[in-house]
Amino acid sequence: MTPVSLLVVLLVLSTAAYYVGRRKAFALAGRAEGAVKLHSRPVYHGALTALWCAIPALLIFGFWLVFEAQVITQLVVQDLPESIRRLPPDRLSLVVNDIRNLESGNFVSQTIDPAMQAAADHYSMLRSISHNALAVITIALMAAAAVFVRSRIAIGLRARNQVEAIFTVILIACSTIAIFTTIGIILSVLYEAIRFFKVIPVTDFLFGLGWSPQMAIRADQVGSSGAFGAVPVFLGTALISAIAMVVAVPIGLMSAIYLSEYADKRFRAVAKPLIEVLAGIPTVVYGFFAALTVAPFIRDAGSVLGLNVASESALAAGLVMGIMIIPFVSSLSDDFINAVPQSLRDGAYSLGATKSETIRQVIVPAAIPGIIGGVLLAVSRAIGETMIVVMAAGLSANLTVNPLQAVTTVTVQIVTLLVGDQEFDSPKTLAAFALGLVLFVVTLCLNVIALYVVRKYREQYE
Amino acid sequence: MNREKSADTKAAVRTIDIVKSGLTRRYRAERRFRFYGLSAILLSILFLALLFASIVGKGYSAFWQTHIKLDVFFDPAVLQKEALVNADYPSLVKASIQNLFPEIDGRQDRRLLSALISTGAGYQLRRMVLLDPGVVGRTVSVWVAADDEVDMTLKGHFRRDLPEAERRMSDKQLAWLDHLTAEGRVERKFNTTFLSAGDSREPELAGIWGAVTGSFFTLVITLALSFPIGVAAAVYLEEFAHKSRWTDLIEVNINNLAAVPSIVFGLLGLAVFLNFFGLPRSAPLVGGLVLTLMTLPTIIIASRSALQAVPPSIREAALGVGASRMQMVVHHVLPLALPGMLTGTIIGMARALGESAPLLMIGMVAFIADVPDSLTSAATALPVQIFLWADSPERGFVERTSAAIIVLLAFMLVMNAAAIILRKRFERRW
Numbered sequence: 001m002t003p004v005s006l007l008v009v010l011l012v013l014s015t016a017a018y019y020v021g022r023r024k025a026f027a028l029a030g031r032a033e034g035a036v037k038l039h040s041r042p043v044y045h046g047a048l049t050a051l052w053c054a055i056p057a058l059l060i061f062g063f064w065l066v067f068e069a070q071v072i073t074q075l076v077v078q079d080l081p082e083s084i085r086r087l088p089p090d091r092l093s094l095v096v097n098d099i100r101n102l103e104s105g106n107f108v109s110q111t112i113d114p115a116m117q118a119a120a121d122h123y124s125m126l127r128s129i130s131h132n133a134l135a136v137i138t139i140a141l142m143a144a145a146a147v148f149v150r151s152r153i154a155i156g157l158r159a160r161n162q163v164e165a166i167f168t169v170i171l172i173a174c175s176t177i178a179i180f181t182t183i184g185i186i187l188s189v190l191y192e193a194i195r196f197f198k199v200i201p202v203t204d205f206l207f208g209l210g211w212s213p214q215m216a217i218r219a220d221q222v223g224s225s226g227a228f229g230a231v232p233v234f235l236g237t238a239l240i241s242a243i244a245m246v247v248a249v250p251i252g253l254m255s256a257i258y259l260s261e262y263a264d265k266r267f268r269a270v271a272k273p274l275i276e277v278l279a280g281i282p283t284v285v286y287g288f289f290a291a292l293t294v295a296p297f298i299r300d301a302g303s304v305l306g307l308n309v310a311s312e313s314a315l316a317a318g319l320v321m322g323i324m325i326i327p328f329v330s331s332l333s334d335d336f337i338n339a340v341p342q343s344l345r346d347g348a349y350s351l352g353a354t355k356s357e358t359i360r361q362v363i364v365p366a367a368i369p370g371i372i373g374g375v376l377l378a379v380s381r382a383i384g385e386t387m388i389v390v391m392a393a394g395l396s397a398n399l400t401v402n403p404l405q406a407v408t409t410v411t412v413q414i415v416t417l418l419v420g421d422q423e424f425d426s427p428k429t430l431a432a433f434a435l436g437l438v439l440f441v442v443t444l445c446l447n448v449i450a451l452y453v454v455r456k457y458r459e460q461y462e
Numbered sequence: 463m464n465r466e467k468s469a470d471t472k473a474a475v476r477t478i479d480i481v482k483s484g485l486t487r488r489y490r491a492e493r494r495f496r497f498y499g500l501s502a503i504l505l506s507i508l509f510l511a512l513l514f515a516s517i518v519g520k521g522y523s524a525f526w527q528t529h530i531k532l533d534v535f536f537d538p539a540v541l542q543k544e545a546l547v548n549a550d551y552p553s554l555v556k557a558s559i560q561n562l563f564p565e566i567d568g569r570q571d572r573r574l575l576s577a578l579i580s581t582g583a584g585y586q587l588r589r590m591v592l593l594d595p596g597v598v599g600r601t602v603s604v605w606v607a608a609d610d611e612v613d614m615t616l617k618g619h620f621r622r623d624l625p626e627a628e629r630r631m632s633d634k635q636l637a638w639l640d641h642l643t644a645e646g647r648v649e650r651k652f653n654t655t656f657l658s659a660g661d662s663r664e665p666e667l668a669g670i671w672g673a674v675t676g677s678f679f680t681l682v683i684t685l686a687l688s689f690p691i692g693v694a695a696a697v698y699l700e701e702f703a704h705k706s707r708w709t710d711l712i713e714v715n716i717n718n719l720a721a722v723p724s725i726v727f728g729l730l731g732l733a734v735f736l737n738f739f740g741l742p743r744s745a746p747l748v749g750g751l752v753l754t755l756m757t758l759p760t761i762i763i764a765s766r767s768a769l770q771a772v773p774p775s776i777r778e779a780a781l782g783v784g785a786s787r788m789q790m791v792v793h794h795v796l797p798l799a800l801p802g803m804l805t806g807t808i809i810g811m812a813r814a815l816g817e818s819a820p821l822l823m824i825g826m827v828a829f830i831a832d833v834p835d836s837l838t839s840a841a842t843a844l845p846v847q848i849f850l851w852a853d854s855p856e857r858g859f860v861e862r863t864s865a866a867i868i869v870l871l872a873f874m875l876v877m878n879a880a881a882i883i884l885r886k887r888f889e890r891r892w
Contacts, residue, residue: 004837069740164788171702174694178715178762181755185726188733251502258499275506280874282816284845285517285867288852292860293516323509330506352481354488356495377721384723386819387845391852411725411819418732419822436729440722447721451714 001135003065010061010138014054017146021049024153040160048159049149051166056145057138064134072126079122081115099123189440192433199427200228205434207231211397211408213417213428228431230438232397236407240318240389241382243403247322248382249375252329257359259330260337279327287391290320295392302404310406312394318403321388325378332377336370337363339461370457376450380443386411410435517871521864527653527666528608528616530579530642532558534587535601546591551584555606562647563638574635578642580607582655582667605651610665610858612639616648619857656865660833661847665858668851670866672833676746676826676841677815679834683750684757684814689807691754692761693796696803699762700769701791720759727756728823736824743825744840752820757810764806768799801888805881812877816870818845844870 001009025042038045073096077085084095095116102120153159197205208229255275259268295316302309309315340363348358364371394406395416417432534554541549556576560566566575583606590604591597611630614620616639626633642648659669695716703709731752735741741748772795780790821827826842827850834841842850844866851863 066739160786164786167788168698168702171694171698174691175698175703175712177691177695177755177758178712178719181719181730181758182715184734185722185730188730188738189726192733251505254499254502255506258496258503262496262499263503271503271507274510275503278506278510280812280816280878281513282818282845282870282874284816284818284848284852285513285871288848288863288867289513289516291852292520293512323506323513326506326509354492356492357488359495380721380723384725386723386725386822387849390819390822391849411723414725414729415819415822418729419827433729433733436726440726443721443723443726444718447718451717 001131003061003131003134006131006135006138007061009135010054010057010142013139013142013146014050014057017053017142017149018046018050020046020146020150021153022046024150025159028153028155037155039156039158040163044159044163045153045157047163049146049153051163052145052149053142055166057142060138060141061134064130068127068130068134072123072130075126076119076123080119084115103127185440189433189437192430193437196427196430196434199430200434204228205230205431209399211413213413213431228427230410230435232399233408233410233413233435234438235399235401236314236393236397237383237409237411239401239403239407240314240321240393240409241379243315243318244321244325244382245375245379247319248325248329248378251322252326252378253333253371255326256330256333256337257364260334261355261359261363275327275330277327278323279331281324283324283385283387284391286320286324287387287389290316290388290392294320307404309404310394312392312406313404314393314407315403317389317392320392321382321385324385324388325381328378328381329374332374333367333371336367336374336457339370339458340366341461367457369453369460373450373454373457376446376453380446380450383446384411384439384443386415390415410439414439517864517867521861521866521868523617524656524861524865525653526650527655528613529605529649529651530559530608530612531603531605531647531649532579532583533561533601534558534604535561536587536591536598538599541591541598546595547588549588549591551587551591552581554587555579555583562642571634574632575638578609578612578635578639580609580666581664582607582662605649607655607666608648610856613666614857614861615639616650617861619861656862660831661829661842661850662831663829665854665856665862668859668862670844670847670869672830673842673844673847673866674869676749676830676834677843677845679746679837679841680749680753680821680826680843681811681815683747683837684753685807685811687750687754688757688761688810689803692758692807693765693803695758696762696765696769697791697796700766701795702787716759716762719755720763723819724756724817725819725823727752728820730755731820731824742838742840744828744830744842745838746826746834746841746843747837748824749821749826749841749843750837752824753814753817756817756820757814760810760813761803761807764809765799765803768802768806769795771802772798798890801884805885808877808881808884812874812881815877816845816874818843818849821846822849844873 022042022045025038025045029038029042076099077092077096080095084092087095099116099119100123102116103123205228208227209231210227210229211232212227255271259272263271291312295311295313298313298316298319299309299311344362344366345358348362353361389409389412393412394408395412396406397408397413398405400407414432414435417429417435532555535558537554537557540553556572559575559579560572563575566572586606587604590602608616611620615622615631615636620630622629622636631639639648655667656669658671659667660672662668695712699709699712731748735748735751736743741751776794776798777790780794781787785793821843827846828840828842829850830840830842832839848863848866848870851859851866
């Protein structure tokens with residue numbers, strides 16, 4: 001039985017258990033005439049039965065599938081011929097991969113020899129045994145649970161309270177997923193990063209000036225220096241983000257000011273959604289736009305002016321990223337400008353200030369903490385943005401602040417290091433996790449500061 | 463008294479003069495400021511218009527594909543009865559185009575001639591024969607797809623007036639093409655391949671259906687996990703939890719996760735789902751799990767504000783007639799908050815549909831020609847397909863990338879419109 005069909009069977013059986021429990025409750029209520037009543041409504045008896053059936057079975061189902069592949073692989077490897085088992089771990093994992101591919105009918109990297117075929121057959125036999133065993137165990141468990149709960153159903157059973165207690169536990173579990181996600185991110189990134197820092201010292205990584213993440217396979221190989229100094233990468237990220245902010249902050253802020261202070265209702269109703277459309281466009285679309293429209297345009301414009309512009313210039317990527325961030329800046333600033341109390345405006349007008357003077361000298365200074373918070377959030381968006389820079393920025397790590405040259409960013413390096421074939425021991429792949437750690441820590445700091453500033457600001461006028 | 467008054471008017475006159483002398487300058491500054499604001503808005507709208515114009519302008523032509531009419535003789539000598547599946551269909555295609563130009567001689571020229579037709583034409587004939595074996599032995603007029611270079615030339619993306627060495631098509635090929643056009647054998651037809659096929663190395667055979675299916679499977683997983691979990695988390699935080707350090711911690715976490723770069727979720731998926739749990743690479747299942755973690759904060763935040771919008775009187779009334787807290791939430795608060803939650807969920811799903819960075823990390827970026835048929839088969843997603851095609855050197859893929867973007871934007875438009883309609887239809891003001 002395949003896992004998916006088993007899952008369907010489990011759900012059908014749980015539904016059946018619901019009706020079993022409910023029937024029993026109805027039967028009890030029918031027999032007990034008049035004065036004696038059920039503590040809970042029959043629905044809850046049904047739900048209690050169904051929950052006791054479904055939850056343990058689903059837990060076993062989940063754990064079984066998570067660990068099944070590893071256990072079966074172990075068993076298959078133990079039965080492989082001695083010569084193959086003695087291979088070093090990385091070669092062995094290739095063999096295991098071949099066996100799995102053979103078993104699922106895909107192409108394999110080498111010719112099929114009988115030992116491999118036997119191992120593949122063994123693998124698929126073990127898996128079908130495992131699936132059948134899982135089916136038998138879960139279905140038996142569900143039947144037992146249904147019979148047991150049914151026997152416990154009585155007039156005084158506090159079914160509703162028990163069902164609600166189970167639901168409360170489920171709700172709490174769901175709300176903790178956010179915490180587990182954060183822990184998962186920190187642990188997974190940190191673990192691989194520490195493995196990286198065992199090979200390359202932290203200081204070399206953070207302060208080194210050369211970045212060429214190729215490890216020499218042979219000692220005498222040319223051009224594989226394996227330099228992991230990330231400063232050029234950080235600088236490139238900062239350069240592109242800075243260009244993006246130079247585009248996004250003035251345009252976003254001025255749009256927000258115009259929309260909230262000058263525009264009439266009709267203009268606002270049209271312009272605001274239009275600007276927000278910019279935020280909804282997938283970043284891969286911006287990347288395509290940057291690479292195929294903006295970058296050639298800037299290069300051609302540069303050659304007209306006699307400038308030598310790289311075809312993957314930081315300017316193109318930064319410009320398009322800035323366009324993407326405009327709605328982010330403008331909608332946050334809009335919120336904060338609207339939060340400034342009307343009395344401040346009235347006070348300035350009554351002193352004879354014009355509208356623009358009020359805005360520049362009263363409203364913006366009053367809203368500045370919020371705006372700074374919004375800009376910090378926008379910076380963290382710009383640093384973490386991936387697709388635009390992957391498609392429009394360069395790969396080579398140049399140590400430059402010239403926006404007309406090609407630079408690379410943290411996210412570009414993560415993608416290029418991790419897409420494609422990878423071995424998990426080489427510093428090259430681990431470097432991606434070290435960069436990911438830096439990215440996570442920097443954006444986290446920016447977010448925490450920004451959220452703190454914004455919260456403080458909100459409290460000020462509430 | 464008199465002197466005091468005159469001093470007063472003197473001072474007043476002086477102040478008003480100062481104000482008046484500055485007024486023109488100040489009004490000019492006012493107008494200038496207003497103009498900056500307006501131009502900022504117009505500039506962003508201009509960017510938007512440019513973006514759409516460039517995408518649509520590049521992409522609309524991909525929905526039409528040049529076809530060439532061939533009179534194919536289904537030669538029984540080639541199509542042996544017992545070997546119809548593996549027969550040499552490309553030779554039929556070659557024979558039929560050479561029939562049109564009997565004067566052409568020499569291997570070089572014949573190869574150039576055959577290059578006008580897409581390599582997919584053989585498969586098309588194979589499908590025809592397998593569908594109806596009775597066609598063998600007859601001559602049938604068939605419209606087959608032209609090669610992408612022919613397509614690009616006829617659509618005007620390749621210039622014909624360049625010197626021959628700089629052109630993709632030789633003078634001879636262009637002459638043959640003009641001959642075919644004059645005979646009415648060249649026509650542009652609606653490109654069904656683009657909407658129904660999987661990926662391919664040949665632009666004229668590549669389609670988005672594989673990527674759309676992959677995106678669909680991924681979003682099904684995302685929706686099935688993130689909606690119930692998100693709603694449950696929001697209900698707990700809003701209706702059950704007392705304010706404590708614990709709930710503060712959860713809240714800070716949710717707000718932070720909402721701002722964590724999406725690629726970090728990809729790293730999490732790679733390290734945890736692929737390397738620790740050993741789930742298959744490139745599978746929509748893993749993509750769905752990663753996107754679930756990414757969209758959960760959005761859904762939780764939207765669901766919480768939907769719950770906050772339900773007035774306390776509803777809760778008090780329910781509790782007042784003896785409902786338990788859980789009954790109050792399930793029977794009264796949730797149904798009222800559901801439209802708001804659904805709106806937030808649809809917007810979260812639209813974002814997940816457009817997301818590609820985390821999917822690159824978990825290997826949904828491979829070249830996959832087959833349309834995925836299960837949650838664990840290798841697949842790619844629509845935005846990742848766009849990324850892959852944008853990298854391809856063939857000119858034909860530029861057009862197809864833009865067309866795929868048009869399809870993606872259309873999907874997102876539909877989802878956002880659904881969210882807006884839902885909000886308008888069910889929004890209640892208390």
